[in-house]
């Protein structure tokens with residue numbers, strides 16, 4: 360069976376050029392990048408080249424890039440590290456003062472939400488800003504949420520389920536005016552839209568390799584020079600102590616190469632992929648009654664379509680499409696298996712039922728015209744079949760005629 364993969368927001372395949380760049384570091388060039396001998400120096404040079412490549416993708420300086428194990432670690436490092444730094448003087452002088460306050464949104468990835476919730480249990484105060492029906496936050500709401508004890512705003516750049524892009528520049532200016540740190544989770548935007556950390560006024564930015572055609576288990580955190588946050592891990596002096604642990608040289612090289620490819624090809628990729636995404640959405644809207652594209656009126660990443668199919672159980676549709684060879688997802692990949700509807704979709708005002716009837720199709724570098732043509736045929740047939748089996752949908756459809 361021909362398999363069609365429309366789940367690039369869950370993960371991407373490793374680009375063949377990325378794999379080629381990595382392979383020597385598993386065999387001939389296996390040395391520890393902290394060793395002072397020649398093989399070690401070669402590994403070090405490869406790590407530093409990768410640091411430059413990642414920095415270039417986001418307009419940062421190489422010394423502002425810390426390699427991590429992925430997006431989750433980068434998010435946790437930014438959030439826990441900011442709070443630990445803010446608490447430090449208080450602990451030392453054992454003064455009683457208001458606990459630190461963080462501003463975030465209701466549609467963040469669990470890597471941010473669960474980190475914030477863990478901190479709340481330790482007494483930190485967190486404001487979760489609501490989003491509008493398209494999944495955007497109002498920068499003014501960030502300004503209004505500011506308190507004297509606010510230390511950090513963390514707002515994702517693009518949402519993993521909807522693709523909605525947040526107005527980071529405006530939020531960044533507000534954060535700067537209030538002299539607080541501004542973190543963004545750019546895991547779903549890096550390589551899809553241009554990123555300039557200076558234009559966005561961000562101090563901290565998270566990246567993940569496996570959303571960018573590099574392998575799983577490698578990521579990066581941008582920490583603007585002068586930003587004082589505590590490290591998450593304690594150990595050796597790797598990466599100047601910011602993130603101890605022997606560097607994953609092959610992974611780091613892969614992330615660097617992936618960043619370089621993304622930078623050189625993303626404007627072409629973005630145009631091609633958004634044309635295919637639009638074709639998919641229009642094709643489905645023409646062929647299937649009672650569907651709606653979630654978040655379509657906000658600026659979105661070029662590759663993401665989140666579609667609500669009235670009267671359908673999303674999981675049943677994912678399985679029906681899988682049987683036809685098409686891979687897509689319901690809610691976020693990390694939460695599939697859980698029965699709860701997506702927190703992102705309920706945050707944009709969908710009912711539990713509407714959220715559960717929504718599917719995410721995320722396209723990528725290898726998506727072709729013929730795959731989209733197949734999807735435009737396969738999805739309406741699967742929807743019609745599932746709806747014909749649903750007594751509630753049939754009854755509602757009959758009452759509409």
Ligand code: PLP
Pocket residue numbers: 368369428429430431432434468470515517518519544546547567568569576578693
């Ligand atoms: N942030 C966002 C927006 C994501 O989509 C994901 C993964 O789905 C993560 C963070 C976590 O990244 P990682 O899988 O590299 O830990």
